[in-house]
Amino acid sequence: MSSNDGVNIMTASITTTCCIAGGGPAGMMLGYLLARGGVQTVVLEKHEDFLRDFRGDTVHPSTLEVMHELGLLDGLLKVPHQKLERLSGWFGTNRIDIADFTGLKVRCPYIAFMPQWDFLNFLAAEGRRFPLLKVMMKAEATELIREQGRVAGVQVQTEQGMTEIRANLTVAADGRHSRLRELAGLELREQGAPIDVLWFRVKRDDGRFDQTLAHVGEGKILITLDRGDYWQCAYVIPKGGAEQTRQRGLEAFRTDVGSIAEELAPHMDEIKSWDDVKLLEVKVNRLEQWSMPGLLCIGDAAHAMSPVGGVGVNLAIQDAVATANLLGEALLKGDLTDDDLLKVQHRRLFPTRTTQAFQVVMQNRILNPVLSGSNAELEPPLPLRLLSRHRWLRGMAARAVGLGVRPEHVMWPVNGEK
Numbered sequence: 483m484s485s486n487d488g489v490n491i492m493t494a495s496i497t498t499t500c501c502i503a504g505g506g507p508a509g510m511m512l513g514y515l516l517a518r519g520g521v522q523t524v525v526l527e528k529h530e531d532f533l534r535d536f537r538g539d540t541v542h543p544s545t546l547e548v549m550h551e552l553g554l555l556d557g558l559l560k561v562p563h564q565k566l567e568r569l570s571g572w573f574g575t576n577r578i579d580i581a582d583f584t585g586l587k588v589r590c591p592y593i594a595f596m597p598q599w600d601f602l603n604f605l606a607a608e609g610r611r612f613p614l615l616k617v618m619m620k621a622e623a624t625e626l627i628r629e630q631g632r633v634a635g636v637q638v639q640t641e642q643g644m645t646e647i648r649a650n651l652t653v654a655a656d657g658r659h660s661r662l663r664e665l666a667g668l669e670l671r672e673q674g675a676p677i678d679v680l681w682f683r684v685k686r687d688d689g690r691f692d693q694t695l696a697h698v699g700e701g702k703i704l705i706t707l708d709r710g711d712y713w714q715c716a717y718v719i720p721k722g723g724a725e726q727t728r729q730r731g732l733e734a735f736r737t738d739v740g741s742i743a744e745e746l747a748p749h750m751d752e753i754k755s756w757d758d759v760k761l762l763e764v765k766v767n768r769l770e771q772w773s774m775p776g777l778l779c780i781g782d783a784a785h786a787m788s789p790v791g792g793v794g795v796n797l798a799i800q801d802a803v804a805t806a807n808l809l810g811e812a813l814l815k816g817d818l819t820d821d822d823l824l825k826v827q828h829r830r831l832f833p834t835r836t837t838q839a840f841q842v843v844m845q846n847r848i849l850n851p852v853l854s855g856s857n858a859e860l861e862p863p864l865p866l867r868l869l870s871r872h873r874w875l876r877g878m879a880a881r882a883v884g885l886g887v888r889p890e891h892v893m894w895p896v897n898g899e900k
Contacts (some may be wrong), residue, residue, distance in 0.1 A: 508781030571696030574860030
């Protein structure tokens with residue numbers, strides 16, 4: 483509701499222990515974990531549903547292990563998904579085997595491809611078991627409430643008007659373009675990304691295409707994700723190259739994709755216009771400081787990841803688990819301190835920094851030379867050749883991609899649900 487001069491009027495006020503802005507993987511998982519442990523929690527999602535163009539579809543073994551620890555794995559695996567047990571690609575005419583997840587000592591030694599909206603809907607449905615969890619859709623945090631030098635909550639735009647949510651802790655899990663991070667004035671350190679991605683889908687013919695993930699051709703890189711009856715495709719381009727690609731024309735784009743993955747060529751006419759091709763601007767960055775009194779940033783709001791390895795979703799989940807483990811008891815008792823918030827960054831900074839360093843190396847040493855034409859002979863780099871030759875190295879790669887650096891486990895509450 484608003485007054486006649488167009489100024490928003492505050493229509494309601496809510497008090498809670500923790501308010502989480504953002505209903506993505508980090509926000510929904512943290513909301514679930516806190517409410518499970520007895521902490522009153524509100525999750526804000528600015529859209530009316532979880533359908534987004536660039537929600538990552540990869541659920542890695544680390545996340546599946548967390549779901550097992552929560553007793554949710556059997557239910558999750560009933561949601562339609564596809565399994566990827568081995569990671570491989572074509573580098574010119576050379577097939578390269580990169581990672582073998584089958585040797586991981588986990589419940590699910592594979593990557594599950596599942597639409598992220600299905601994963602989030604599943605978490606939301608399971609979270610309804612906890613009366614302390616409130617998920618508000620079409621509710622966008624637009625301003626921080628500051629009192630006595632600390633964040634005391636947020637102002638929220640809802641269908642009914644402006645709502646004030648006061649909380650002991652506000653968590654910014656609102657993505658790589660975080661509004662709350664900007665309002666807080668927290669500074670990002672850019673790691674650099676020489677690539678962007680054009681995102682589209684085409685029909686999948688059973689039996690005519692294997693599960694190869696990456697296709698590297700002369701000046702071209704294509705990633706294909708098996709989504710059952712269609713391929714979700716990521717066409718990698720040089721940073722800022724989207725307009726040049728469009729100027730060459732849609733037919734040239736169709737031809738380029740078909741030349742690197744011939745099995746897709748018969749279906750490229752499904753791309754009717756550029757409206758069917760979405761641009762994902764790749765960013766690799768992280769905050770120097772993840773928190774300030776009353777506010778904590780996690781997930782993409784704290785660190786945007788490259789799509790290399792598809793690990794962004796799973797790092798966000800790991801952030802949420804670590805946050806619940808480190809802060810849950812203090813939130814429950816009402817004695818959370820500013821030093822407690824620093825513990826989350828101290829715990830999660832090393833995995834973030836290490837993963838981003840790996841992604842930057844992959845971008846600069848493998849992807850960029852292909853796109854720039856400096857690897858015109860398409861000779862697979864030595865690390866990829868070694869991975870393909872040695873199974874034990876593929877096992878190490880699987881652990882790095884599938885479990886990550888310092889994987890988190892559900893430790894709070896100690897005796898299960900409260």
